Amino acid sequence: MTPETRLQELKLVLPIAPKPVGVYKPVIIIGNLVYVSGHGPFNEDGSLIIGRVGADLDVDKGKAAARQTGLAILASLREALGSLDKIDRVIKVLGMVNCTPEFQKHPQVINGCSELFADIWGPENGVGARSAVGMNSLPNSIAVEIEAIFSLGDTD
Numbered sequence: 001m002t003p004e005t006r007l008q009e010l011k012l013v014l015p016i017a018p019k020p021v022g023v024y025k026p027v028i029i030i031g032n033l034v035y036v037s038g039h040g041p042f043n044e045d046g047s048l049i050i051g052r053v054g055a056d057l058d059v060d061k062g063k064a065a066a067r068q069t070g071l072a073i074l075a076s077l078r079e080a081l082g083s084l085d086k087i088d089r090v091i092k093v094l095g096m097v098n099c100t101p102e103f104q105k106h107p108q109v110i111n112g113c114s115e116l117f118a119d120i121w122g123p124e125n126g127v128g129a130r131s132a133v134g135m136n137s138l139p140n141s142i143a144v145e146i147e148a149i150f151s152l153g154d155t156d
Contacts, residue, residue, distance in 0.1 A: 027080035054103035066112030088153035090128035
């Protein structure tokens with residue numbers, strides 16, 4: 001099953017691919033690697049999920065924000081590549097959680113994105129290397145920011 005078919009099967013709706021708010025490109029392709037800049041949790045209507053996990057948001061709401069961030073990453077990939085089917089695997093995910101100093105469940109929050117990618121590309125190709133860390137703040141008070149690296153399939 002292809003990633004695009006899987007997206008439809010799961011009835012997932014991608015938000016509009018976010019536009020850069022600084023001097024960077026959302027997606028860069030070098031060889032067969034696709035680098036995705038840090039994305040935030042954009043809802044379908046373009047609003048952001050904001051707040052600090054451990055104060056304003058609990059783990060489940062943080063995890064939902066990470067899943068929404070994953071959907072924003074998928075939207076940027078689709079916009080850059082034309083189809084998610086061109087991606088053959090997730091290589092690396094870096095998840096940053098806007099949280100209180102005492103919060104310690106960063107991996108559980110970032111699982112929202114990682115589980116989404118595993119649902120799209122499967123348990124082998126959808127799970128890559130990963131880091132999940134806590135931050136004192138993130139831009140615009142977003143709950144999470146996630147960047148990722150993917151590989152392209154055969155381009156022949």
